[in-house]
Amino acid sequence: MKFHNTLLALSFLSISFIPSTRAGEVEVLHWWTSGGEAKSIAVLTEMLEQQGHSWKDFAVAGGGGESAMTVLKTRAVSGNPPSAAQIKGHDIQEWAGLGFLTSLNDVAKQGGWDEVVPPMVTNVMKWNGQYVAVPVNVHRVNWLWVNPAILAKVDAKVPTTLDEFFVAGDKIKAAGYVPLAHGGQPWQDATVFETVALSVLGSQDYVKAFVELDMAVLAGDKMVDVFSQFKKVHDYIDVNSPGRDWNVATSMVINGEAAMQIMGDWAKGEFTAAGKVAGKDYLCVATPGTADQFIHNVDSFVFFELTDADNKQAQKALAATIIDPKFQEVFNLNKGSIPVRTDMNMSKFDQCALDSMAAFKATAKSNNLVPSIAHGMSTTSYAQGAIFDVVTSFFNDPKADPKQAAQKLAKAVKAAM
Numbered sequence: 309m310k311f312h313n314t315l316l317a318l319s320f321l322s323i324s325f326i327p328s329t330r331a332g333e334v335e336v337l338h339w340w341t342s343g344g345e346a347k348s349i350a351v352l353t354e355m356l357e358q359q360g361h362s363w364k365d366f367a368v369a370g371g372g373g374e375s376a377m378t379v380l381k382t383r384a385v386s387g388n389p390p391s392a393a394q395i396k397g398h399d400i401q402e403w404a405g406l407g408f409l410t411s412l413n414d415v416a417k418q419g420g421w422d423e424v425v426p427p428m429v430t431n432v433m434k435w436n437g438q439y440v441a442v443p444v445n446v447h448r449v450n451w452l453w454v455n456p457a458i459l460a461k462v463d464a465k466v467p468t469t470l471d472e473f474f475v476a477g478d479k480i481k482a483a484g485y486v487p488l489a490h491g492g493q494p495w496q497d498a499t500v501f502e503t504v505a506l507s508v509l510g511s512q513d514y515v516k517a518f519v520e521l522d523m524a525v526l527a528g529d530k531m532v533d534v535f536s537q538f539k540k541v542h543d544y545i546d547v548n549s550p551g552r553d554w555n556v557a558t559s560m561v562i563n564g565e566a567a568m569q570i571m572g573d574w575a576k577g578e579f580t581a582a583g584k585v586a587g588k589d590y591l592c593v594a595t596p597g598t599a600d601q602f603i604h605n606v607d608s609f610v611f612f613e614l615t616d617a618d619n620k621q622a623q624k625a626l627a628a629t630i631i632d633p634k635f636q637e638v639f640n641l642n643k644g645s646i647p648v649r650t651d652m653n654m655s656k657f658d659q660c661a662l663d664s665m666a667a668f669k670a671t672a673k674s675n676n677l678v679p680s681i682a683h684g685m686s687t688t689s690y691a692q693g694a695i696f697d698v699v700t701s702f703f704n705d706p707k708a709d710p711k712q713a714a715q716k717l718a719k720a721v722k723a724a725m
């Protein structure tokens with residue numbers, strides 16, 4: 309009887325889970341360790357394991373991925389890279405150019421990636437015409453997360469411009485709440501900076517400065533204004549912000565300690581994991597002055613060259629799973645982002661995701677879809693590092709001068725070109 313049951317169980321397994329090839333292992337480097345992020349990556353682990361392969365988790369904590377990238381470089385240089393890694397934007401080109409990455413063209417062809425993912429995304433995933441990365445999602449960075457109960461209590465309205473933000477911030481501060489939850493880490497400083505820059509510069513000059521690295525815009529009068537406004541924002545952050553993780557800042561908004569946070573929509577993953585409902589417990593609105601603009605951050609995975617045939621199969625299975633509509637739905641519901649496929653049924657997504665999808669499409673048409681500086685989308689890691697240095701030291705120095713900062717920014721970027 310027992311034997312019969314086992315056979316029965318095995319035959320069920322063979323129907324739903326039997327792998328088409330032999331089982332392999334993938335070791336995956338990522339930095340998704342917060343509540344919402346961990347829930348999201350768990351979906352991928354599960355779907356890979358259902359196909360008979362095994363997942364070796366290589367998580368390196370630290371939002372924005374700086375620590376993960378440092379660890380990855382050490383492993384790669386010593387000739388022992390993992391099989392897959394979360395690498396995105398310009399870094400994809402840098403790693404591919406060094407000859408580390410394997411081509412995913414066969415998987416991409418089979419999955420029809422060119423047909424279901426917009427070219428604006430696929431272009432970044434390709435190197436020399438070959439797919440070397442698979443996109444996971446599209447995050448919008450210019451979001452303001454709002455605790456509506458605090459705003460109601462202090463009689464402040466949801467800010468739509470920087471001036472309105474300062475007015476609301478004063479009321480919130482006077483009532484004893486933290487107006488803006490923030491973590492003082494370079495990538496988080498840069499996240500706030502880029503939303504202020506987009507609002508003050510407009511999309512065209514934002515692109516000139518941070519994509520084309522145009523010295524006249526980087527050192528120009530409008531950039532001086534960007535730094536002046538950015539400095540003002542600092543007045544609304546609490547003294548304990550240095551070093552704070554982004555998800556700890558999000559929890560301050562969730563718990564009613566802080567009124568707002570400027571953060572990409574991975575923050576929504578934290579609200580969701582805490583059981584909070586968009587539009588009721590919290591609001592998602594565009595950061596002040598950027599309602600018709602979209603700063604994008606596309607997550608992706610790359611795959612390193614391997615020799616073991618089974619592990620190569622596991623890599624391909626992982627790449628195919630990432631684009632699979634079923635994974636795209638569950639993962640993005642947990643992660644707070646929108647699917648990278650344009651043919652998805654969005655009926656399970658909340659208002660924030662629907663707004664994000666609508667803004668993504670509209671801004672692509674109106675030339676207001678711009679790449680994130682903080683998340684490696686707009687320029688090389690060298691120029692990004694130079695921008696981070698200037699932005700962070702300015703933000704943390706109460707005496708820093710906006711005019712000098714703009715000049716320093718141009719100089720630092722030039723040296724990194």
Ligand code: GAL
Pocket residue numbers: 339340345370371372373447554574605606607683
């Ligand atoms: C970003 C990444 C997001 C999010 C965030 C915080 O770089 O693209 O998916 O996880 O870091 O960890």
